[in-house]
Amino acid sequence: MNPILRFLVLLLPITLCGIGIPCLSVAQAQPISSLSHQQQAMDISKVLRCPMATNQSLFESQAPIAHELKAQIFSMLEQGQSQDEIIDFMVQRYGEKIRYQPEFKASTFALWLGPLLLLVLGVGLCLVLITRRKTQTTI
C-alpha cells in the first residue's frame, strides 16, 4: 500500500475516534459525534467537491482524502468555526473548483443570471407576440 494512503487510512479511525464521544458501551453503536455538528458537517460536505473522485461531493466520495476532509470539517465545527469560514478555508486550500455552488461574482453573472434572463425574455416575447397579433380577439 502506498504510504500516504496507509497514513490516511490509519488517520481516519483515529480522527473519528478522537472526535467521537469516547464512551464505548456494549450494545449501542457509537454515533461518531454530537448530532447537530454531525448534521452540519454532512450538509457542508454535500456542497463541496471531492478533490480526488470524479464529480462526486465529499459526502458521497469514498476516497480517503474525502474522509479526511470530512473529519477536518467536523473538527473545525467543534472549534466553533462557521460554515462560511470552513468553506473559505477549503477554497483557499483546493481552489474554486471545490465549491459545487459557484460564488456570485463578475465571471459567474452569466451562470446565475442566464436562466432568469432567458425566462424573462422567453415569456416576454411570447406575451408580446400574442398580444400584437392582428387577429387578436378581445373577449
Add this chain to the structure above:
Amino acid sequence: MTTMLPEIGHILLIISSVLALFSAALPLIGIKQNNAYLVGLSPILFRAIFTSVFVSLLCLIYGFVTDDFSVAYVANHSNSQLALGYKVAAVWGSHEGSMLFWIFAIALWGAIISYRIKMADCTQDKASDKYQDALYFARLLAILALVILGFNLFLLFTSNPFARLLPNIPIEGRDLNPILQDIGLILHPPMLFLGYVGLTVCFAAALASLLGGGFNTRQINYLRPWVLLAWMFLTGGNAFGSWWAYNELGWGGWWFWDPVENASFIPWLVATALVHSLILTQRTHGFKLTTLLLCLLAFSLSLLGSFLVRSGIVQSVHAFAADPTRGMSILCLLVIFVGAALLIFALKAHHLKQDVTFALFSKETLLLLGIVILVVAAFSVLLGTFYPLIYELLDLGTLSVGAPYFNAIFVPLTFLLVLLMGIAPLVQWQIVQWQNASKARVASLIIPSLVILAVAGWVSLQAASGSSLFLLLGTAAALWLLVCLLLTILAASGLGRRVYARQLSQTRSEHGLNPPVKSSKQGFIAMLLGHFGVVITIIGATSVSFFEQEALLRMGPGQGKPLAGYVLVYESTENVETNSFTAIQANISIRDAANDERVLGYITPQRQTFKSNGMEMSHAGIDHGLWRDIYVSMGLQLSDSEYLIRISYKPLASWIWLGALFMMLGGAIAAWPTRRFSYQADLTTLVTLSHHKPQETLA
C-alpha cells in the same frame, strides 16, 4: 467461417453505409423528377439498410457470446466469466457498441415506417393524399438514411466495433466495468437509445414536412405517436438510470446533476415541451413552426448530449473513455445536421405560418408559456453543464457547477411549470368567459390555493433541518397540482359542463371562431395520468430531500441503532463469493422499535472486490417499501470487527420512480392508435373551413 464473422459484420456496416447513401439520394431525386419508380425504391432500400445493420449487430453479439477476444471491443468489455445476459448487454455497455445499437434502432424504426409506403395503390393519382403521404414518408426515410450514413461513417472511421487485436489475441477479456454489471444495464441504455431514436425520427419527420412545404393534419397525426413514444422512452431511460444509480452506486442519492445525466435530461425537457406543442398544433392547427422547431431542437440536443458523453470533455463518473478525435467527429456531425436543419427551417418556415385566433387568457397561452419554461429549463441545465468548460476555455480558472446550483435554478422553474400545469386543463381553448360562472370558478381556485399555502407552510415547518423555501415550493406544488387535477376531473364529469359548453360554443360563433379539434377520452386520461405522475414524483423527491433521517456510525456485530421507528442491528459479517467478485457482507436486521424481538427484514450491504480487475465497490443494501426505503451502505473497516456504516431512512423514496411509471403509462395510452388518427377526412375539412387558407402543397 465463424471466425470471420467480425469481418462480415464490418463489411455489412460498410454496405449499409452505401445503401444509406442510395436510400437517401434515389428517392429525393425521384421526388424532384416526379419519378414514382425511384420514390418506390425507398422502402426496399431502407429495409436493406435495416437487414445489414441488424446482421452486423448480431455478428458483434455473437462475438460477445462466444468470447471472441480477437475483437478489441469484446476483449475490452467482456470476460469469459461474465453471465450470458451481461455478455449480450455489454454490447451496448460502451461507446462503439452503443453507437451500433443506436444505428440499429434507427434502422428498425425506419423499417417499420417504410411499411406505410404503398406505391402500388396510389401512383395513378399523383394528387391523391396517399401519393402525397408516400412522398412524405420517402423524404422522412431519406433523412433517416442520411443520419444513419453520418453515424456509420463516424463509427467506421473513428470507433470501429469490429477492430481486431491480431496476431496477439488476449487469452482473457478485460471484463465489463463492475458498475455496469447490473440489471440496470439491460434496461436503462436500450430505453434511452429508443428515446433518442424517437427524437431522430421526429427530426426526420419535421424536415420531411419542411421540405414538402407543408405540415398537414395527416402528418401531424403521424408525428403524434412518434413524439409520444420518444418521450415515453426518454422518461423511462432517465427514470431507470436514476433508479440504477440509487441502487447500485452506493451514494444514496437518486439524481446527481452529473453532466452525463444532464445529457439525457435536457432532451427529455425539450421532448416534454414538444409533446405539449404537438397537442397545441393538433387541436388548433396553428403553432406548426413551434412544433417543428422543437423537433429539430430535441434531436440536436440529444446529439450534443452524445458529444458530451463520448468525447470525454467533461468529468463525469459515467463518461465513456476519452478520445478527442471522436469528440471532433461528433461535433462535425452536429454542425452538419443542425446547420442543415436550421437552414431548411429558415428557408421553408414562411410557407407554414398560420395564424390562430385565441384570447390572451386561454389554454393556448398557458400551454405556450409552459413550453417556453420547459425550454428555458433545458437551456439553463445546458448552461450549467457547459459553464465550467467555457470558463476554462476563457482562461478564467476552474470552476464546478453542481447540485446546489441546479437545484436553485430548477426547483423554482418547476414550481412555475406546476402552477401552469394546474390551471391549463381547467381553462378553455381560445376564450375564457369571465361572466356568470367565472366568479365561482375563480373562487374555486383561490380558496384551495390559500388552503394549500397554509398546509405547505405547516409541512415545511415539520422538516428536521428547519424550514426551507424549497420544501415549501415542493409541497405547495404537489398539493396545487393534485387539487387542480381533481377539479379537472370534476369539471369534466360534472353536469354543469354541458351548460357551460353550450355557452362557450355560442360565444365562439359570435366571435367567428372555429371550435378546436375535439379531444379524445383517451388523451384526457393520458393527461391525467401523466400529470398525476408528476405529483407523485414531486412528493417523493421533496420527502426524500427534506425528511430523510441518516446516521453515520461505527458498527460491529451485536451493535444496534434506533432510527425512525426501527432498530437496525448489526448481526454478523460474512464473506461472500460470486462468479465475478468476492465481498465482505454485513448482515443487518431491521427490527420494530416498539418490540425489538420482531425482525422485519434483513439488509445486506457489501464491499465488493472484483476478480478481473481488483476494483473495489460499495454495494448498498436497501429495504424497499412503498412508504419508506431503508438504505445502508458499508464504508471502510475501522477495527477488527467494526465498519463505518451509513444508515438512512428515506420516506417515500420509491415514489420518485413510481411517478415516472405513471408518466410512461400516460405516454403509452396517448400514443396508442385510435380511429381518430387513421385516414379521416373530417379533420382536414376543419382546416379548410378556417378563414386562413392553409398552404399545404406537397412536393
